[in-house]
Amino acid sequence: MSIVKDIPSAKKPFKRAYVGIFLWFTGRAIQAAAKVDKEVKKEFDNLPDDFTFSLGCLPNGPSMVIGKRNGAVKYLGGNPGQHKVHVRLAIKSVDAAFLILSFQESTALATTRNRLITDGEVPYALAVIRILDIVEVYLLPKIIAGLAVKRYPKQWSAGRKLGGRIGIYTRTILGI
Amino acid sequence: MLLPDYYEFCCRVKIVAGHDALEKIPELLTERGAKRPLIITDKGVASAGLIDIVSAALKDRLFADLIADNVPPDSDLRVVNQLAKLYQENDCDAIIAVGGGSVMDTAKGVNIVVSENAADLMAFSGVGALKRPLKPLIAVPTTAGTGSEVTQVAVIKDHEKHLKMAFGSYFLLPDISVLDSRMTMTMPPLITAMTGMDALSHAVEAYYCLQKNPLSDAHSLAAVRMIYHYLPIVAENPSDRNARLSMAVGACLAGIAFSNSMVGLVHNLGHATGSVCGVPHGICMAIMLPYGLEYNMHKREEAIAGLLLPMTGEAVYRETPPAQRADKVVSLIRQLNADLNTITGGRHARFFQEVKDREGKPLVPREVLPEIARAALSDGASIYNPEDTDYEDNLMVLEAAWEGIPLDRNKIKRG
Amino acid sequence: MNPVPVFAFTCPVKTNSGNKALEHLPVELAGLNACRPLIITSAKAVGRKAIRTLQNAFGDSGMTLGLFDGVTKTADLGLIEHLKNICLGKKYDAIIALGGYDIVDAAKVLNLAVSLKMADAHKLSPQTPVLRHLSPLVVVPTAAASGLETSKFAHFSRRIYSSEYLAPNLVVIDPRLTRAADGKTIAATGLAALGRAVESHISADANPFRDAYSFAAIRFVKENLPAAVNKPADRKASLAILNAASMSGCAASEANSARLHKLGQVFYDMQHIPTGVIMGMCLPHVLGDYLQEGVNDLAALLLPLVGDDEFSRTPAAKRADAALAVLGRFLADLYGALGKDLPRNLREAGVPGYIMEDILDVLGKDNEGPYLRTVVERIAG
Numbered sequence: 001m002s003i004v005k006d007i008p009s010a011k012k013p014f015k016r017a018y019v020g021i022f023l024w025f026t027g028r029a030i031q032a033a034a035k036v037d038k039e040v041k042k043e044f045d046n047l048p049d050d051f052t053f054s055l056g057c058l059p060n061g062p063s064m065v066i067g068k069r070n071g072a073v074k075y076l077g078g079n080p081g082q083h084k085v086h087v088r089l090a091i092k093s094v095d096a097a098f099l100i101l102s103f104q105e106s107t108a109l110a111t112t113r114n115r116l117i118t119d120g121e122v123p124y125a126l127a128v129i130r131i132l133d134i135v136e137v138y139l140l141p142k143i144i145a146g147l148a149v150k151r152y153p154k155q156w157s158a159g160r161k162l163g164g165r166i167g168i169y170t171r172t173i174l175g176i
Numbered sequence: 177m178l179l180p181d182y183y184e185f186c187c188r189v190k191i192v193a194g195h196d197a198l199e200k201i202p203e204l205l206t207e208r209g210a211k212r213p214l215i216i217t218d219k220g221v222a223s224a225g226l227i228d229i230v231s232a233a234l235k236d237r238l239f240a241d242l243i244a245d246n247v248p249p250d251s252d253l254r255v256v257n258q259l260a261k262l263y264q265e266n267d268c269d270a271i272i273a274v275g276g277g278s279v280m281d282t283a284k285g286v287n288i289v290v291s292e293n294a295a296d297l298m299a300f301s302g303v304g305a306l307k308r309p310l311k312p313l314i315a316v317p318t319t320a321g322t323g324s325e326v327t328q329v330a331v332i333k334d335h336e337k338h339l340k341m342a343f344g345s346y347f348l349l350p351d352i353s354v355l356d357s358r359m360t361m362t363m364p365p366l367i368t369a370m371t372g373m374d375a376l377s378h379a380v381e382a383y384y385c386l387q388k389n390p391l392s393d394a395h396s397l398a399a400v401r402m403i404y405h406y407l408p409i410v411a412e413n414p415s416d417r418n419a420r421l422s423m424a425v426g427a428c429l430a431g432i433a434f435s436n437s438m439v440g441l442v443h444n445l446g447h448a449t450g451s452v453c454g455v456p457h458g459i460c461m462a463i464m465l466p467y468g469l470e471y472n473m474h475k476r477e478e479a480i481a482g483l484l485l486p487m488t489g490e491a492v493y494r495e496t497p498p499a500q501r502a503d504k505v506v507s508l509i510r511q512l513n514a515d516l517n518t519i520t521g522g523r524h525a526r527f528f529q530e531v532k533d534r535e536g537k538p539l540v541p542r543e544v545l546p547e548i549a550r551a552a553l554s555d556g557a558s559i560y561n562p563e564d565t566d567y568e569d570n571l572m573v574l575e576a577a578w579e580g581i582p583l584d585r586n587k588i589k590r591g
Numbered sequence: 592m593n594p595v596p597v598f599a600f601t602c603p604v605k606t607n608s609g610n611k612a613l614e615h616l617p618v619e620l621a622g623l624n625a626c627r628p629l630i631i632t633s634a635k636a637v638g639r640k641a642i643r644t645l646q647n648a649f650g651d652s653g654m655t656l657g658l659f660d661g662v663t664k665t666a667d668l669g670l671i672e673h674l675k676n677i678c679l680g681k682k683y684d685a686i687i688a689l690g691g692y693d694i695v696d697a698a699k700v701l702n703l704a705v706s707l708k709m710a711d712a713h714k715l716s717p718q719t720p721v722l723r724h725l726s727p728l729v730v731v732p733t734a735a736a737s738g739l740e741t742s743k744f745a746h747f748s749r750r751i752y753s754s755e756y757l758a759p760n761l762v763v764i765d766p767r768l769t770r771a772a773d774g775k776t777i778a779a780t781g782l783a784a785l786g787r788a789v790e791s792h793i794s795a796d797a798n799p800f801r802d803a804y805s806f807a808a809i810r811f812v813k814e815n816l817p818a819a820v821n822k823p824a825d826r827k828a829s830l831a832i833l834n835a836a837s838m839s840g841c842a843a844s845e846a847n848s849a850r851l852h853k854l855g856q857v858f859y860d861m862q863h864i865p866t867g868v869i870m871g872m873c874l875p876h877v878l879g880d881y882l883q884e885g886v887n888d889l890a891a892l893l894l895p896l897v898g899d900d901e902f903s904r905t906p907a908a909k910r911a912d913a914a915l916a917v918l919g920r921f922l923a924d925l926y927g928a929l930g931k932d933l934p935r936n937l938r939e940a941g942v943p944g945y946i947m948e949d950i951l952d953v954l955g956k957d958n959e960g961p962y963l964r965t966v967v968e969r970i971a972g
Contacts, residue, residue, distance in 0.1 A: 004629065004677050005658045009649035016651060058618050059652055094651045095614040111559055112386040112438075113182040113609070119302050123554030151564035151591035177810045179831050182609030187602065190755075191800050194597030209722045307624035309724045346605065346622075390811065390834065391606065394803035402799070425799055432800075482899065490903040 015098045020062035020078070022101040023055065025172065026135065027064035027075040032171030033135050034073035036164050040134050043127050044073050053087040053120070053128050054080035057097040075175075087120035087128050103140065106148035107132050137161075138168050183389035186346055187432045189315075189326050193355035193425055195417055198233035201272065201314060204352055205237055208312045210270035212239060214263045216283045217274040218247040221318050229358050230274055230316065242266055251281040253297060253334040253341075260289035270312040273350070274359075277324045280315055284330035284348050287313050297332065298341055306345040315350035318359045320423040321371030321458060323378055323431020325353035355428055357421040365411045368423075369516040369524045370458025372407040375427035377442050377461035379403060380509075381468060382433035383483060384476040385440045385560040392437035395429045401486035402426030404512065411519045440561030442468035445570060445577075448552035453540045455531055462513055463527055467573050468561075469506045470583040474590060475562040477502045484508075506582075527580030545574045563588070600800035602841040603755055604741045608764040608834055613648035613731070616687070619761055620654075623727040625685035629657035629678060631698040632689035636662075637733045637768075644767050645689055645731060657683050662694045664863060667748045671697070672712035675704040685727040688759070689768075691736035691780075692859075699745035699757045702728045721754040730759040732833050734771035737859070737866045738783045741840035746856065758844065762837050766826040769833040774820040775932040776865075778925060781816040781832045783855065783867030784808055786874060787839035789918075791846035792895070793887040802891075804842040809895035811835035813921065820928055850877050854963060857953050864940055872936060872970040875919060880962075882911055889914055896921075936972025947971075 033040040044051070049068060056063025065076040065083055076083060091097040096115040099105040107129060110116045118125045137145045137153060138161075146152045192200050205213060213234070217227055222245040231238050244259050263271070263286060273283030288300050291310035300306060315325035330343045363371070379399035382392050403426040409419040445467075446460035469480055481501035485493045487508055496504050516524040525531045528540040540548075549570035552558070558565050569589065576583045607615060620628055632642060642660060649656060659674060677683075678701070686705075688698035704712040706725035730740045741762050745752040771777035788808035791801060811831045819828035843852065854873050855866035881887040890910035894902045896917050905913050926933055934940035937947075947967075954963045 002677060003659055003661060003673070004681070006681075007646060007656045007658055009652050009654050009656065010647060012650040059621065061651060092618045093611070093614040095611050095648075099611065108386070108559065113180070114184045114387075114607075115182070115615075117303055122556045126554060126556065126558065129559065146591065149564070149591070150562070151589065154591065155589070177807060177814065179811070179827065179834065180609060182607075182612065184605065184607050186605035188605070190599060190601035192597070192599045193798070197597050200597065200599075207722070304622055307622060390807045391803065391838070394807040398799045398803055398806075429799060429803070432803075485899045485903065493899065493903045 012094055015094050016062060019057060019094055019097045019101055023062050023064040023078065026055070026101075027066055028172040028175055029135050029139055029168055030066050030131060031073050031075045032168045032176075033131070033138060033164075035171065036167040037134060037138070040131055043131050044068060047124065047127060048086070050084075051124070052076070052083050052085050053089070053124070054083070054085045055089045056080060057091040057094050058117075061094045061097060085120070087118070087124045089125075089128065090117045090119070091115055092117065103144050103148060107136070108150055135168075138165050177390050177393065178388075180389050183387070185389055185391040185436050187326055187349070187436065188346065189349050190352045191355065191428060192352060193421065193428075195357045195421060197354045197356040198230055198316070198358070201233055201354060202235055202237045204314065205270055205312070208270065208351065210312050211237070212242065212266065212268045213237060213270040213272045213314070214259070214266070214268040215243045215272045215274060216247060216259060216279060216286065217243070217245045218249070218279055219245055221245070221275045221279070224362055226274060226318055226359055230272070239266075242268060247275065247279050247282045249278055251278050251285065251330075251332045253285075253332055254336075256282055256285040256289060256297065256332055259286045263290045270314065272314045272316065274316040274318060276317070276319050277322045280324040280350075281330040281332060283313060283315070284343065285332045287311055288343065298339075301341040301343055303344045305343075306347040308347065310347055312352075313350045315353045316359060317353065317355065317424065317428075319363065319367070319371045320360050320420070320427040321374040323375065323427055323434065325350060326428055326431040327435045353428060355421070355424040357417040357424065360420050360424055361415060361417065363414065365414060366520045366523050368414065369407070369411045369520055370456055370462060371427075372403060372410070372423060373462035373465065373513070373516070374458040375423070375430045376400070376403045376407065376509075377446075377465045377468075378434040378439065379426075379430035380465060380483065381439040381442050382430070382437040384469070384472055384479045384562060385438050386562055387560055388437045388479070392433045395433035396437070397482075397486050399426045399429035399433060400483055403430065404487045408512070408515055408519065411516055438560035439557050440468060441471055441557070441565060441573070444552050444555045444557035444561065444565065445548065445574060447555045447557065448548045449528070449540065452544055452548045452551050455539050459525055459531060462516070463525060463531075463577055466506050466510050466513075467577050467583055469502075469509070470585060471569075471573055471588060472562045473502060473585065474588065480505050528574075528578040529580060540578065542578055545578060546571060549574055564591070598796065598798040600798055600845055601755055602804065602844070603758045603760065604837070604841055605761045606764070606834075606837060607761065608830065610766065612763050612765040613645060613767070616648055616729070616763060617652035617654060619729070620685055620727065623685065623760060625727045626654055627657070627683050628654070628685040628687050628729070629659065629683035630687045630689055631662060631694060631701065632658075632660050633662040633694050634660040636694065636735070637690040641689060641733055641768050644765075645687070657681065662697045664693050666693060666697045668700075668713045668715060671701050671704050671715070674701050675709065675712045678705045679708065685729065687729045687731060688740075689731045690733050691740055695730055695740040696745045696747045698728060698730075700747045700752060702726055703752065703757065717750055717752050721756045723756070725756050727761075728759045729761045729763060731763045731765070731768065732836065733768045734776050734780060734829060734833070735865065736780045736783070736833060736836040738780075738787045738836045738839040738843065741837045742844040744844070746860070749860065755844070764830060764833045764837060766830045769829040770826065771819070771823045771829060773932070774823055774929055777819045777823060777829055777832055778816065778929055778933055779865035779867035780836050781812050781819065781867065782871040782874075783865070784832065784835040784839040785812040785816075786851040786855065786867065786870030787843040788812070788835065789874070789878070789892060790849060790851050791839070791842035792891055793881060793889050794846050795886050795888075796847050797888070797891070801842050801845050804838040806895045808835040808838040808842065809892065811838075813896050817924060817928070820925060850959060850963065850966070853954070853957060853959070854966060857950055858942070861946060861950055861953070862942055864942070868934060868940065869970075871922060871925070871933070873966050874922065875915070876966050876969050878915055878918065882915065893917070936970050937967075938972035
């Protein structure tokens with residue numbers, strides 16, 4: 001017997017599933033936010049017509065793809081391979097993705113901790129990060145979102161927060 | 177000293193520094209098994225006589241027909257491909273880049289082409305496309321400011337297709353950076369002042385930005401100490417060779433710090449002002465630096481106060497009550513700009529209103545500030561700034577920097 | 592901080608430190624063009640749990656790992672030859688050394704043999720020329736570290752290999768692996784880091800680039816070692832100590848004066864006493880002598896040791912003495928906290944009398960031999 005053993009790497013089905021579900025949820029929430037929130041809508045309006053971006057984890061983990069199609073923002077599923085992607089956000093491992101998507105680490109923090117690789121034109125990537133920040137504020141209770149974004153937008157009106165939140169949650173769940 | 181929950185740090189560049197550091201190049205080439213280096217530079221560097229100094233130092237490693245001085249001020253894919261051909265046809269085995277940012281970028285581009293036998297440079301653009309060491313690259317900076325001798329990025333422009341290709345990889349770090357006082361000795365006071373402030377802005381921003389870590393901090397502190405002390409000295413006495421070498425070392429330390437910790441608001445608004453109005457980068461950095469500190473003060477007061485001791489030494493530190501140390505740092509940097517303004521006979525601008533072109537025409541009319549504020553939203557440095565910035569924030573800071581008045585900190589939005 | 596005429600510094604090591612650092616390894620290796628790493632470790636030294644933690648970090652990567660977990664203190668070129676053949680045969684394309692001391696030394700020498708594709712690894716020697724980058728080498732330190740893991744040196748089979756290409760490409764410091772089983776292990780690691788960093792920081796050939804590493808290392812040991820020793824389960828404190836160890840190796844790679852290192856090394860080679868234990872015993876003596884000789888800048892230690900406020904209050908002429916006094920109190924507290932677990936002299940360390948002759952013999956061959964022997968006499972107890 002050789003003194004060197006070969007060990008295939010294990011699987012991480014639980015974390016993969018969690019990350020997969022959250023990516024799906026976030027994807028649909030972005031689609032919803034583009035209809036409900038003026039600022040998100042404006043960010044998308046400034047992007048090119050066929051603009052597409054993906055958020056996923058390396059080396060072969062789950063992903064989600066969002067794109068503008070005929071003027072509407074759509075969640076395009078979990079396979080970036082089929083699309084021409086303008087901005088690719090890649091988290092370095094499924095564990096790092098778990099940290100981010102279980103809100104132990106914010107998008108900004110993950111970027112500064114070198115966990116997130118950003119590929120694509122910088123102005124587009126920044127727009128995507130701004131969109132993600134706004135969506136996080138809608139999806140999360142203030143105490144968590146306050147950690148997830150640099151500056152929690154306290155100047156938002158109560159109506160924008162509550163109305164937006166209800167609208168985005170409803171649309172996310174119904175997929176409209 | 178703060179240990180972040182997670183950080184990465186890397187600077188694999190071998191630094192060789194001294195008054196006669198260039199004379200080490202033949203030995204350094206031998207250590208890497210290289211015999212025929214291609215020298216890449218630009219006309220300005222060559223006409224300042226700097227290539228003659230490098231040539232003399234290279235001795236039998238110099239091949240007169242392997243000096244290319246046609247790098248344009250803006251990196252150009254055509255030149256990259258032409259120089260790569262020159263390298264390959266002459267069986268070169270190393271590159272020596274002598275110059276500033278554009279020369280370094282061009283040399284890195286050439287290195288990708290010759291190491292990877294790349295027919296299409298585009299295939300290697302983006303982050304992480306390079307996966308193995310390239311040919312030996314020796315960087316000889318001729319300004320003490322950009323830090324590009326220790327950065328892992330390069331930007332090459334394809335002027336025919338109007339494309340800007342960005343490359344990022346640890347394999348793009350030069351193998352060796354040679355810091356020699358003779359390379360900056362002839363820099364005039366105005367250029368010395370603005371490049372020096374560029375270096376100071378790297379060191380200071382690296383110390384308060386979000387990606388700071390213990391190693392970037394240690395580099396920042398050393399850089400701030402050297403640059404703050406020696407910059408007025410070299411601006412006043414351009415031929416002080418110890419001060420020149422200290423500036424080269426300080427700028428390099430600052431380059432290492434910021435390429436690991438990144439930069440924030442100062443660079444964010446500075447880049448935007450540069451691209452909208454064509455103001456030289458160093459001027460933008462000098463003007464913006466106090467404002468970057470003020471804008472982020474409520475989040476980073478302790479870090480900013482930590483810059484006081486390296487800047488002023490013990491006496492001033494002791495005399496300044498702890499609660500005023502961060503403010504003192506800001507006022508000292510304003511004072512440094514004012515001193516440089518005096519030394520350069522008023523040519524080193526302290527605020528945007530003062531920036532003029534050769535004909536004396538203002539370069540930054542007040543009406544363009546909104547355009548700059550918008551352009552800044554597309555610049556990546558905002559990610560690493562401690563406090564968030566939007567259009568209104570940018571405009572508020574730009575207005576103050578235009579007039580030359582301190583930022584009204586009550587107006588800064590907080591979360 | 593006036594630079595000396597011509598100086599050079601290089602640190603080829605990238606640092607990844609902190610939460611989930613191990614999980615970045617698949618991406619880091621891919622960036623180095625590697626997809627089939629071989630883990631070199633010692634199950635006895637690092638424990639099965641540490642090996643499992645490292646393996647699990649590759650979960651979901653699809654990579655297959657090789658594992659050799661039998662490095663011993665007596666590893667020789669015969670083992671390297673054997674492993675080299677396996678590496679070349681099974682096409683491993685990177686080496687991950689899990690642990691410290693001999694494990695990393697063996698991994699460095701193995702990397703040399705594999706990268707140079709030596710026909711016979713027995714022919715390796717410190718004179719073997721190394722003129723190019725070797726295959727990717729990653730070091731994943733555990734609590735017991737000598738500090739030399741990140742250096743360009745490999746102490747292997749009584750010989751010292753030295754080349755900047757021997758240093759690892761990457762050190763991954765993960766808090767799940769840096770917590771020590773007990774206070775004395777982390778104390779030894781911290782003292783080794785302190786000794787190396789101090790010696791680099793005060794040396795006459797110091798330069799600002801190297802000082803950045805030694806400064807951060809000294810500050811981290813001073814601020815975190817007491818907590819790490821008193822509460823070995825403290826994640827952050829032990830992580831800081833292993834950071835300091837890693838930085839101290841980067842600084843020590845380039846430093847010339849190395850009395851503490853030589854003393855620590857000889858007792859490790861002959862008696863397997865952790866390097867830091869001996870360095871701790873020698874530190875006051877060696878620094879006291881440096882002060883007397885007046886060549887080294889001991890005053891430079893005060894700022895990293897005490898911070899801005901106390902430094903500024905101390906007049907320049909008193910800084911060297913103040914630094915030694917601070918170090919003295921720091922060591923006294925450490926010995927007080929650990930009691931019998933951290934020996935104060937060679938007698939307490941259980942170094943048998945008959946071995947002393949051999950140790951003095953080895954030291955005698957050094958160019959500073961006569962001096963080093965006086966230190967050994969002073970720590971005999």
